[in-house]
Amino acid sequence: PNVSSLRKHSISSKDAASPVRRVSIEGNIAVGKSTFAKLLQSASPDWEVMTEPVSEWQNIEGKTSKERDSSPHATVSNLLQMMYQDPQRWSYTFQTYSCMTRLRTQLQPPPARLLNSKALPVQVYERSIYSDRYIFALNMFELGCINATEWMVYQDWHSLLVEQFGHQVELEGIIYLRASPQKCMERLKLRGRPEEKGVQLDYLEGLHEQHEKWLVEKSTEIHFKKLKNIPVLQLDANMEFKSDPEAREEFITKVTFIRI
Ligand code: TTP
Structure with a gap:
């Protein structure tokens, strides 16, 4: 199927369980997923982006929102920074939290504007609960930053979450923004997120390999049947699609038209 045919399909299934189609944008750190997501959103009112909850990973308050109101001095932790500073200690905790916060975000109902749209709404996710597991957590396990016991526990609860909630965040397709690790490194430096200062090229190369195995070579061992058959649209994200209008147009x- 292509995205436009997915849209046709969704006309007839508008009253079915899920009134929207969901597509996930995948790709290496700093490849430009959020730039691309904004581009899609601006291209059509029927595309709605669910942004990644990175700021939640940078500001964890150890209290519920109610408790926070009554105690403004709650400690704030930056789990993203803790993970980069001491990956052996914090990777498991980080991966638990990033997956949980993503699922919570993606489970939120689409805005009324989208549901009332006469056209065919598409929700665009920046990453998915699948890249959490098959890119990052797997990579950290292979690097020895998540140990065998933590990996077992992670996979166990991840599978349970997918079994229980997977149908509510089910993907129609994946858009893979594919760029060289060198290009991602350039963009990472340009953006200058403080927590990522110590990220080395070999870490991006490892993540690139994980994306290739999952989305191109299809050699990652995937535990969910539906995920194996999802169409993947590959885009050459080495192009300067942020600044080049022609590249943007092409994407x-x-x-919209090419088969994925
Ligand atoms: P990304 O999800 O790659 O987001 P990004 O802001 O780099 O994307 P883009 O520039 O393409 O829009 O990662 C955000 C940060 O969180 C990055 O430092 C990598 C880290 N991270 C992990 O370490 N583990 C994870 O499971 C995820 C999802 C992110």
């Missing part, structure tokens, strides 16, 4: 055209 939009491909997403």
